[in-house]
Amino acid sequence: MGIVSNCGGGRSGASATCPALTRTDRRLSTMSHLGMDFADAARLVESEIFGDWYRDPWGWPELRVSEMEDLDPADVGLIVGKGARWEFEPSFHSFEIPKSFFGQRPAVLLDPVSRLLFAAAVQRFAVQLEAELSDWSYGWRYRDGARANNSEERDLYRQSQQQLPEAAFSGETDITSFFASVNVPKLLETMRALGCSSVPADIIERVLTRHDGLSFRSGLPQRSTASSILAQVALSPVDDVIGRALEQGRISAARRWMDDISFEGSYADVYRLLLEVQAAARNAGLEINASKTHITSAQQKSIEFERENQRIIRTEVDVVDDDYPDLTMTLISDAELLAAEDAVLTKPKSQSRSELGLVLRSLWRSRRFGRVAEWIDASRWIPHGADHLSRYLREAGNAGAVTVDALNTWFVDEHTSNWPHTDWVAAQHATAIAADAMSENSVALLRSWLSDSQNAQKLAVAVQRLASIEPQATRRALRSRIDGVYDPIQVRLLTLGLLASGAPISAVTEHLNRTPSLKLLTRYLVNHKWKLPSVPDDFAGTEGAQPGTVTVD
Incomplete structure (x- = not known):
C-alpha cells in the first residue's frame, strides 16, 4: 500500500x-x-x-x-x-x-x-x-x-x-x-x-x-x-x-x-x-x-x-476511534478480506509490514476473529507486525474470540522462551493484555522489565501497567532504580511512573530538575496541576469490544 x-x-x-x-x-x-x-x-x-x-x-x-x-x-x-x-x-x-x-x-x-x-x-x-x-x-x-x-x-x-x-x-x-x-x-x-x-x-x-x-x-x-x-x-x-x-x-x-x-x-x-x-x-x-x-x-x-495494480487489495477508508480524531485508516474491502488473510497466514514470514498492518487492522475493524489461533501461532514469524498483531489479539479477547488466560499464557511462554524476540516486539506483545487482565506470571515479567530493561518501549509498558496494577510496589521499584538512571528518555518514563503510582510531587520534581531536557515536561505538569493526561485506550488496552456480532467464518 x-x-x-x-x-x-x-x-x-x-x-x-x-x-x-x-x-x-x-x-x-x-x-x-x-x-x-x-x-x-x-x-x-x-x-x-x-x-x-x-x-x-x-x-x-x-x-x-x-x-x-x-x-x-x-x-x-x-x-x-x-x-x-x-x-x-x-x-x-x-x-x-x-x-x-x-x-x-x-x-x-x-x-x-x-x-x-x-x-x-x-x-x-x-x-x-x-x-x-x-x-x-x-x-x-x-x-x-x-x-x-x-x-x-x-x-x-x-x-x-x-x-x-x-x-x-x-x-x-x-x-x-x-x-x-x-x-x-x-x-x-x-x-x-x-x-x-x-x-x-x-x-x-x-x-x-x-x-x-x-x-x-x-x-x-x-x-x-x-x-x-x-x-x-x-x-x-x-x-x-x-x-x-x-x-x-x-x-x-x-x-x-x-x-x-x-x-x-x-x-x-x-x-x-x-x-x-x-x-x-x-x-x-x-x-x-x-x-x-x-x-x-x-x-x-x-x-x-x-500486475502490481492487480495485486493491490481493494480498499476503503474508515474512521478510527476518538484517540486520533484527525486520522483515517485504510481498510480492505470486506469482499477481499478473507482471501487476504489466507494469503498472509499461508506465508507470514514473507509479508511486508504494511501488508500485515492492512490485513490485521481490517480484521479487527470488521470483527473477524475466526483464525485467531493461527495468528497466535504465526506471532514468531511476523515480528515486524507485532504492534498490529497485538491490537488484533486484544480486540479478539474483548470480543470473546480468545480467552484472557490464553493470551497471558502465550505472552509469558513466548517471552520466557529462548526465541530471540527483540525488546520492541516483546513490548508490543504486552499491549495485547490490559492491566486488569494480566496474570501473575505476566505481571512478574513486567516487574523484571521495570527493574532491568534499558529499552524505552519495554519501560513504557511496564511503568504504565504496573502503576495501575500495584502502585505501592511500583513506587518502591521506581525509587530504587531512578537515582542510577541518566538517559533523559528513561528518566522521563520513571518520573512519570512515580507520578502515576501516587508519589509526592517533591519526589517527582527532584528528578525532573536534574534533567534539563525535561523542562518542557515540568512546564506541562505545573500548568496542569501535576495531573497526567489519560492513557489512550489503544495503549492501555481498556477499550471494550466494538458493537456487533463476532464473525467467525
Whole structure:
C-alpha cells in the first residue's frame, strides 16, 4: 500500500487531513524565537506520533501545540539577544525495530526538547531548501512554500510511473542504507552554501553531528520528517545529473521518491545515466544498491505496473476511534478480506509490514476473529507486525474470540522462551493484555522489565501497567532504580511512573530538575496541576469490544 501522511509525516496505511488553522492556531503560530515557529514545529511532531516506532503511554503531552503558547526560550535551552545560542546537548535513546522477518532498522528517540528544536530549525529553512528540489522529486518536501501532503505526493508519483513513453527503456535504482549513509559534514556544507546560518543552523548541526558520532548509529536519524526534508538535500548531486540529462534530452522522464529513482530513455542513455548517478552518489558518500539497479523496456515496466495494480487489495477508508480524531485508516474491502488473510497466514514470514498492518487492522475493524489461533501461532514469524498483531489479539479477547488466560499464557511462554524476540516486539506483545487482565506470571515479567530493561518501549509498558496494577510496589521499584538512571528518555518514563503510582510531587520534581531536557515536561505538569493526561485506550488496552456480532467464518 502507498505511504501517506499525517499533515506531512509519512505513515503506512494511514492518513490524516491537515485541519484549517483556528484562531488559537494563528495566535500560536506567532510564538517564535530566532525565526523558529514552535507551534508549527509541535504540529509537525504531533503528526509523527501516530504510527511512530515508539508509543508513549501519555502521548508526549509536553510537545502538544497547545503547550507552545508563551513558551519561555530558556525552557528549551535558547539564549536570545546578544550571544544567541542553544545550550542543550541533544541525547538519543537507541533501539532496534524489525522491518521484516530478517531486517532490523536502527531507531533512535530524541529527547523532547531536541526533537522540538530540530523540527523547528529544519522548518526555518524549509522554503530555502525547497528551491533546490525538482518537481519530479516526491515525498517529504515543501511545495509552493507549504509542507506537502504525502498522500498527494504518492498519487503524483504513481501517476508519473504510469506515464511511460513508448519505445523507451526504464532504469531504476536506489541508495543502500540511505539515511544511515548520508555524509553529515557534506550535508552541512551544502546547507551553509544555501545560506542556512545562525542559531537554527547550529541546532541542526549539533543534532546531526551528535547522532552521526554515536558508535551505534550514523547519518540521519530515521523516522523523522525533519530528517527526511534534509535527506532531500543530501541527494542534490544525484538530482543535478538527472536534471542535466533531462535538459539535454538524453532521457524523456524521471522521478524520485526519496531514494527510489527511475527514468526513461534509450538503452544507451539510461545506462549512461545510471553510471553517472552512481558516480554522483559515490562523490556524496553514498552507494547505489546494485541488486536493485535494473534496465527494462518501458513496455515491460508498464506490464509490471499493471500486475502490481492487480495485486493491490481493494480498499476503503474508515474512521478510527476518538484517540486520533484527525486520522483515517485504510481498510480492505470486506469482499477481499478473507482471501487476504489466507494469503498472509499461508506465508507470514514473507509479508511486508504494511501488508500485515492492512490485513490485521481490517480484521479487527470488521470483527473477524475466526483464525485467531493461527495468528497466535504465526506471532514468531511476523515480528515486524507485532504492534498490529497485538491490537488484533486484544480486540479478539474483548470480543470473546480468545480467552484472557490464553493470551497471558502465550505472552509469558513466548517471552520466557529462548526465541530471540527483540525488546520492541516483546513490548508490543504486552499491549495485547490490559492491566486488569494480566496474570501473575505476566505481571512478574513486567516487574523484571521495570527493574532491568534499558529499552524505552519495554519501560513504557511496564511503568504504565504496573502503576495501575500495584502502585505501592511500583513506587518502591521506581525509587530504587531512578537515582542510577541518566538517559533523559528513561528518566522521563520513571518520573512519570512515580507520578502515576501516587508519589509526592517533591519526589517527582527532584528528578525532573536534574534533567534539563525535561523542562518542557515540568512546564506541562505545573500548568496542569501535576495531573497526567489519560492513557489512550489503544495503549492501555481498556477499550471494550466494538458493537456487533463476532464473525467467525
